[in-house]
Amino acid sequence: MFIGHYATCLALKKVEKKASLGMLFLSVQLVDILFFPFVLLGIEKINIIENFTESTHFELEYMPYTHSLLASILLAGFVYIVFRMVPPRNKSVALVMGIAVLxxxxxxxxxHTPDLPLWSNTSTKLGFGLWNNAIATYTLEAVLLVGGLWLYLSATTSKSSIGKYGMGIFVILLLLVNAVNIFGPPFGNTKTSLAISALLMYFLFAGLAHWLDKKRS
Structure with missing residues (x-):
């Protein structure tokens, strides 16, 4: 899943308005933000296979340190602790950041296809496989994201014309990017180019979310 993750951020912003939307965007993608450097370092493994599923051009071979359930729980706990320690040490903000990671x-x-381990790469691997249906994958992510947008807009008010229309335009941009991601060619034909393009998008989208969120109150 790609843009569907951001639905969580928009919904959690309604739960805790003091949380930074930009930080929520980074937290919800922290697993992948760590995964790609791990791939480049040879710690985890991905194979680029065009049309591996209807929605993806890669096989996720080995990723227990980022994508196992145990790793996700530990990362969520780590993020929670960090936000409890960093001023203003808001427990509620720390909690929603941890939830975003998990x-x-x-x-x-x-x-995912069955490639998500519970704790180690030899443990049971899970995945319901919706990626095998590109239209269903795109529709689900779109519905989640638009639903998250509705929750976010219902909990905030615009302070300018950018604040009024910006987040809606941003969501349309995300939907367009995801259309290319699912129905188009691979973003990169090497592990390095794939990692760079993915990381650039994660940080760019987080920056845009942070900026647009400042235009609403």
Missing amino acids: SHWFFDLIV
Whole structure:
């Protein structure tokens, strides 16, 4: 799953308005933000296979340190502790950040082929395989994201014309990017180019979310 993860961020912003939307965007993708450097370092493994599923051009071979359920729980706990220690030490903000991290595994569970380990790469691997149906994958992510947008807009008010229309335009941009991601060619034909393009998008989208969120109150 790609943009569907951001639905969690928008929904959690309604739960805790003091949380930074930009940080939520980074937290919800923290698993993948760590995964790609791990791939480049040879710690985890991905194979680029065009049309591996209807929705993806890669096989996730080995990723217990980022994509196992145990790793996700530990990462969520780590993020929670960090936000409890960093001023203003808001317990509620720390909690939603941890939830954002943990949500990644459960959203991935819906779309991944059975490649998500519970704790080690030799443990049971799960995945309901929605990626095998590109239209269903795109529709689910779109519905989740639009639903998250509705929750976010219902909990915030615009302070300018950018605040009024910006987040809606941003969501349309995400939907367009995901259409290319699912129905188009691979973003990169090497592990390095795939990692760079993915990381650039994660940080770019987080920056845009942070900026647009400042235009609402």
